[in-house]
Amino acid sequence: MSEIKNQPIQQFLDELASKSATPGGGSAAAIMGAQGAALISMVCNLTIGKPKFAEVESEMQALLAQAEDLRAQLTDFIQADVDVFNRVMAAYGLPKETDEDKTARSAAIQAVMKDATIVPLECAKACAKTITLSQIAAEKGNPNVISDAGAAVMAAYGGLKTAALNVYINAGSLKDRDFAEAKIAELAAIMQDAETTTEAIYQVIKAKL
Amino acid sequence: MSEIKNQPIQQFLDELASKSATPGGGSAAAIMGAQGAALISMVCNLTIGKPKFAEVESEMQALLAQAEDLRAQLTDFIQADVDVFNRVMAAYGLPKETDEDKTARSAAIQAVMKDATIVPLECAKACAKTITLSQIAAEKGNPNVISDAGAAVMAAYGGLKTAALNVYINAGSLKDRDFAEAKIAELAAIMQDAETTTEAIYQVIKAKL
Numbered sequence: 510m511s512e513i514k515n516q517p518i519q520q521f522l523d524e525l526a527s528k529s530a531t532p533g534g535g536s537a538a539a540i541m542g543a544q545g546a547a548l549i550s551m552v553c554n555l556t557i558g559k560p561k562f563a564e565v566e567s568e569m570q571a572l573l574a575q576a577e578d579l580r581a582q583l584t585d586f587i588q589a590d591v592d593v594f595n596r597v598m599a600a601y602g603l604p605k606e607t608d609e610d611k612t613a614r615s616a617a618i619q620a621v622m623k624d625a626t627i628v629p630l631e632c633a634k635a636c637a638k639t640i641t642l643s644q645i646a647a648e649k650g651n652p653n654v655i656s657d658a659g660a661a662v663m664a665a666y667g668g669l670k671t672a673a674l675n676v677y678i679n680a681g682s683l684k685d686r687d688f689a690e691a692k693i694a695e696l697a698a699i700m701q702d703a704e705t706t707t708e709a710i711y712q713v714i715k716a717k718l
Numbered sequence: 719m720s721e722i723k724n725q726p727i728q729q730f731l732d733e734l735a736s737k738s739a740t741p742g743g744g745s746a747a748a749i750m751g752a753q754g755a756a757l758i759s760m761v762c763n764l765t766i767g768k769p770k771f772a773e774v775e776s777e778m779q780a781l782l783a784q785a786e787d788l789r790a791q792l793t794d795f796i797q798a799d800v801d802v803f804n805r806v807m808a809a810y811g812l813p814k815e816t817d818e819d820k821t822a823r824s825a826a827i828q829a830v831m832k833d834a835t836i837v838p839l840e841c842a843k844a845c846a847k848t849i850t851l852s853q854i855a856a857e858k859g860n861p862n863v864i865s866d867a868g869a870a871v872m873a874a875y876g877g878l879k880t881a882a883l884n885v886y887i888n889a890g891s892l893k894d895r896d897f898a899e900a901k902i903a904e905l906a907a908i909m910q911d912a913e914t915t916t917e918a919i920y921q922v923i924k925a926k927l
Binding site for chain 2 (some may be wrong): 535615654664674675681
């Protein structure tokens with residue numbers, strides 16, 4: 510099957526809405542994050558090369574490179590979420606006739622569930638970085654497109670909060686509680702200031718409109 | 719040019735990131751909202767027809783119809799944002815040689831700016847309705863996909879806050895202050911409880927994971 514990023518938006522939305530289990534919220538989170546990173550790049554691309562903003566030229570070049578790196582990562586997570594979910598389903602589908610079967614199936618489920626915790630956690634981290642970068646875009650980018658920096662922070666925030674739900678749900682089914690708690694702690698660290706930071710960036714932008 | 723909804727996701731993200739002024743935050747807002755509505759439909763489609771949820775069957779059917787209606791509206795706003803922006807640019811491009819030119823140009827800009835205020839306002843309204851519907855999906859939908867109801871509310875919230883920025887910025891350039899203030903008041907009414915409602919729905923879902 511072709512990768513989701515190669516599907517028309519309409520087809521993706523139709524499949525998201527359908528009763529098929531994939532794509533789901535995890536892919537939606539990655540698309541929100543990727544839109545956030547793309548909007549930062551847009552602000553950079555509409556700032557770079559303009560004499561009026563020569564003072565921030567190198568900073569905007571660096572910001573663009575970081576945003577494009579995050580966009581590539583987040584675009585990959587659109588598919589990664591579906592792939593890991595399909596692996597979870599495959600593990601649940603393993604035979605469970607004998608005790609040996611049951612042990613092997615349980616081990617397979619637990620192993621893939623760790624990956625299914627890591628994928629949204631990494632997506633959440635990339636979204637959190639996108640929130641941080643959007644502040645620079647809002648403060649130093651071309652003020653004519655400051656509302657796009659605002660769109661960036663809101664898209665990234667939506668992606669972060671959505672990816673977080675998938676970390677909670679998958680970590681919750683892990684028997685290795687040390688691993689699960691460590692991942693939830695990593696998530697908590699990046700979530701801690703996200704809401705306040707996002708709202709602060711949004712209000713700065715709103716005040717400049 | 720083909721409609722944005724028919725473009726592959728990768729191409730849309732590339733064009734969003736580019737120095738082209740469109741697509742921008744307004745289209746990103748509409749896609750966030752459409753993803754939110756699609757995720758509500760997903761929850762409905764994974765609830766309807768299951769004997770376990772027979773009690774909420776008719777409510778889920780009604781919710782699905784509403785979510786699909788909102789999804790269609792929000793998908794239309796992806797393109798509508800670009801179309802109205804292009805009309806704004808065309809108005810700014812009108813000749814301004816003579817006094818007569820200037821008067822006609824200014825009138826054309828002001829007329830299309832009203833539309834450029836209405837388009838994101840309507841998008842914001844559809845996102846706000848999506849937030850409201852996601853609460854029903856979270857409370858009564860199949861609990862196995864409750865995290866997708868959480869993704870729905872966050873996507874719709876991101877869409878709402880982003881569309882709002884475009885209302886503020888375009889209303890700000892209107893000379894007809896009565897019209898502008900009326901539109902900002904309409905927006906304020908739907909924004910008022912959005913943050914609290916979104917966070918409440920999110921916390922209900924998180925607690926159920």
